Amino acid sequence: MTSFHFTLHKTDGLARLGTLHTAHGAVQTPTFMPVGTAATVKAMAPDDILATGAEMILGNTYHLMLRPTAERIDRLGGLHTFMGWSRPILTDSGGYQVMSLSALRRIEESGVTFRSHIDGSEHVLTPERAVEIQRLLGSDVTMVLDECPPFGVSEDEHAASMRRSMRWAERCRAAWTPRDGYGLFGIVQGGTFPDLRAESAAALQAIGFEGYAIGGLAVGEDAATMLSTTESTTAHLPADRPRYLMGVGKPDQLVGAVLRGIDMFDCVLPTRSGRTGQAFTRHGTLNLRNACHVDDTSPLDADCRCLACSNFTRAYLSHLTRTGEILGAMLLTRHNITFYEDVMAELRTAIAAGNAAAWSETFLARYRETPR
Secondary structure, three states: OOOOEEEEEEEEOOEEEEEEEEOOEEEEEOEEEEEEOOOOOOOOOHHHHHHOOOOOEEEEHHHHHHOOOHHHHHHOOOHHHHHOOOOOEEEEOOHHHHHOOHHHEEEEOOEEEEEOOOOOOEEEEOHHHHHHHHHHHOOOEEEOOOOOOOOOOOHHHHHHHHHHHHHHHHHHHHHOOOOOOOEEEEEEOOOOOHHHHHHHHHHHHHHOOOEEEEOOOOOOOOHHHHHHHHHHHHOOOOOOOOEEEOOOOOHHHHHHHHOOOOOEEEEOHHHHHHHOOEEEEOOEEEEOOOHHHOOOOOOOOOOOOOHHHHHOOHHHHHHHHHHOOHHHHHHHHHHHHHHHHHHHHHHHHHHHHOOHHHHHHHHHHHHOOOOO
């Protein structure tokens, strides 16, 4: 079986071209992982996901532990078999979702006690249990349990939270059972405070992980702050391990983050937008509910290879969106993920050629134009 490791092929400025090797195949980086919250990327079948160019998807520990439960998925052959996806899967630890429950959860040194948003039943999520759940799911990449404070809390609150997360990370590492092809990622926290981020990164490297994520961003700060925090954090991460920016984001933010040394991304935005009539294109974002599209016979994006752009007009997609037809959500979701994957592929080509900065400047100039 393939050992879990990361190969860095080339750098262009801070941008990196690499390959992540896992039990379920290799992933070319930089890469975008579509989000499959409840063992499905909404409105897409596995073959449709593969057709976009996606090589790895993300599953959600919090939702899957509640239903159908990690134990049931394990009995049914693991998450890959359960959802019919043969490529790599990363699962988050559930920490972000639990923290967002606010009044329904209680944070202690031992872990988090929370009530299910489904039926109100009480559950306890500890670092050890988070690792166990992801082992039962069969995740290629397991994430440590961390605490993600809300935007706007004080530096002292961020410091206390981050240090608790580092203690949890150490417990996750101790609970982890090494297996060929599988890896455990630590998560850097510390808000937008550079000193706290540096302390967190150092603490995680002292423990030692197969990869390092940057968490706690895209939670309310502006895009410039998010990118500057990302850049200052990657400076403290090892070059020979993959770097994952969690929950980001918009296409221009992904491009900016790649230029600052990030290898992996996930975000619900392309799928959620596809279900609400929003399409990302090389010339900006389109809202298919707007009246300007109802008689428009042009494709969403003339340079896109997806099913929606190859076969249907904006007028038809607008009709599907306005009438709430399921096909509209399917086509727009497939288009959006294809667009994200194409951006990643073009970035990989640009990094290989040594012109990532020039490619990014051209892309961003077009993307930020007034949509046509």
